[in-house]
Amino acid sequence: MHNTLTGPGTETVSDIPEYPMARDPRCPFAPPPQSLELAASKPVSRVHIWNGSSPWLVTGYQEARALFSDSRVSVDDRRPGFPHWNEVFAATVHERPRSVFTSDAEEHTRFRRMLSKPFTFKRVEELRPAIQTITDDCIDALVSGPQPGDLVAALALPIPSLVISRLLGVPYEDAEFFQEQAEIKLARFASAEENAKRSLVLANYMAELVEAKLADPAEDAVSDLAERVKAGEITVKEAAQLASGLLVAGHETTANMIGLGVLALLEHPDQLAVLRDATDPGVVANAVEELLRYLSIVQTGQRRIALEDIEIAGEVIRAGEGIIIDLAPANWDPEAFAEPDRLDLRRAGAEQNLAFGYGRHQCVGQQLARAELQIVLPTLFRRIPTLRLAVTMDEVPFKHDRLAYGVYELPVAW
Amino acid sequence: MVRLHIDYDLCSGNGRCYALFPDLFTDDENGYGQTVDGGRVSDHELARRATLCCPEKAITAEE
Numbered sequence: 079m080h081n082t083l084t085g086p087g088t089e090t091v092s093d094i095p096e097y098p099m100a101r102d103p104r105c106p107f108a109p110p111p112q113s114l115e116l117a118a119s120k121p122v123s124r125v126h127i128w129n130g131s132s133p134w135l136v137t138g139y140q141e142a143r144a145l146f147s148d149s150r151v152s153v154d155d156r157r158p159g160f161p162h163w164n165e166v167f168a169a170t171v172h173e174r175p176r177s178v179f180t181s182d183a184e185e186h187t188r189f190r191r192m193l194s195k196p197f198t199f200k201r202v203e204e205l206r207p208a209i210q211t212i213t214d215d216c217i218d219a220l221v222s223g224p225q226p227g228d229l230v231a232a233l234a235l236p237i238p239s240l241v242i243s244r245l246l247g248v249p250y251e252d253a254e255f256f257q258e259q260a261e262i263k264l265a266r267f268a269s270a271e272e273n274a275k276r277s278l279v280l281a282n283y284m285a286e287l288v289e290a291k292l293a294d295p296a297e298d299a300v301s302d303l304a305e306r307v308k309a310g311e312i313t314v315k316e317a318a319q320l321a322s323g324l325l326v327a328g329h330e331t332t333a334n335m336i337g338l339g340v341l342a343l344l345e346h347p348d349q350l351a352v353l354r355d356a357t358d359p360g361v362v363a364n365a366v367e368e369l370l371r372y373l374s375i376v377q378t379g380q381r382r383i384a385l386e387d388i389e390i391a392g393e394v395i396r397a398g399e400g401i402i403i404d405l406a407p408a409n410w411d412p413e414a415f416a417e418p419d420r421l422d423l424r425r426a427g428a429e430q431n432l433a434f435g436y437g438r439h440q441c442v443g444q445q446l447a448r449a450e451l452q453i454v455l456p457t458l459f460r461r462i463p464t465l466r467l468a469v470t471m472d473e474v475p476f477k478h479d480r481l482a483y484g485v486y487e488l489p490v491a492w
Numbered sequence: 493m494v495r496l497h498i499d500y501d502l503c504s505g506n507g508r509c510y511a512l513f514p515d516l517f518t519d520d521e522n523g524y525g526q527t528v529d530g531g532r533v534s535d536h537e538l539a540r541r542a543t544l545c546c547p548e549k550a551i552t553a554e555e
Binding site for chain 1: 507508510544547
């Protein structure tokens with residue numbers, strides 16, 4: 079069996095590195111050193127994953143872009159040979175409904191269109207004043223509390239969930255309940271039973287909300303989904319699932335970017351000053367793009383499978399072979415970003431980063447995430463110029479064990 | 493001077509162009525990108541970056 083896993087050329091199974099790879103605790107912002115070494119030798123190479131298979135790992139920037147927008151590359155996780163994240167994902171693949179994440183071509187377009195309306199640029203721009211108010215309220219609560227305070231609990235987690243509840247159209251009186259349910263699900267030591275319970279509570283809440291918006295629509299995401307229900311395209315349950323999906327995709331990821339972004343800026347005071355003192359929104363926007371590139375929080379690779387033979391970077395990915403596109407090393411590819419290990423908020427071309435992916439499956443909520451980061455980060459450092467880390471770097475609990483990288487807690491003082 | 497052009501057979505309204513280059517593009521009613529000022533751009537490097545940002549390769553620049 080193992081012989082068949084050997085790649086083309088002379089390498090043997092023992093030469094193939096294990097994936098995912100570990101970060102170096104001394105360089106907590108950098109991609110795993112082994113992934114950078116691999117990237118330096120070859121932009122596309124084989125790795126071993128949990129089930130003993132050896133899919134292709136893509137670490138080169140150009141190769142990642144090319145494969146993300148190649149129609150011969152599929153996200154269909156039901157195909158044999160698909161490189162699942164872990165045993166649980168592999169075992170439950172036929173229980174999960176087909177979604178925007180796992181469908182290709184026309185089927186994907188149908189799902190995607192249902193989600194794109196709430197995230198149009200205009201809708202997101204209209205949310206900016208609300209994001210600013212939510213941010214100011216959370217900072218007020220932090221500074222009126224004891225020191226040290228936990229920036230993750232005070233800002234990073236509540237801001238995205240309150241913003242998503244506004245986007246979805248959760249009534250004001252339910253926002254606190256919604257936020258509590260969402261946060262308990264993300265707790266570090268939450269049990270599987272507790273998580274399942276919260277998922278059910280949220281799913282039921284979302285279904286009720288869809289029903290409410292069917293009767294009384296407004297300008298919000300759940301009303302958009304309710305419209306699709308009315309048109310007979312999806313059921314109430316599917317609409318509720320899509321709405322819950324927006325919360326899952328946009329909550330922890332944005333929270334991680336806030337927590338890790340604040341930490342990275344505290345560790346780079348000269349860069350922090352660039353962001354804090356910026357008066358040009360273009361400078362703030364570029365700073366956020368650079369933080370997205372530098373931190374690349376999506377850390378376990380975007381999973382794909384080849385539908386046909388694909389020649390790339392001197393290799394041939396055969397039809398049916400798994401492909402893992404690793405965003406962090408691609409965003410640290412020196413061919414694409416000079417001195418990639420330097421956090422340079424004024425970097426020209428930072429917006430070419432792949433932090434939200436690329437191509438058809440790129441993050442649908444990226445404009446919202448950008449708006450949140452563009453508001454939260456400068457507001458925080460302007461309002462609390464003396465903000466500092468209240469522990470040493472080695473005491474910060476990093477999320478090495480989650481799909482998205484970040485910090486569990488960030489004790490700060492001022 | 494170069495001129496940017498959006499191919500609407502390829503554009504799928506990802507919105508990266510007007511989010512990342514608000515001076516060069518704006519959005520229409522349905523979230524699709526539109527060039528500003530007839531797509532005229534004097535900064536060639538900026539125009540090049542704008543073409544690269546589109547995941548559908550819908551944006552081209554002509555001299």
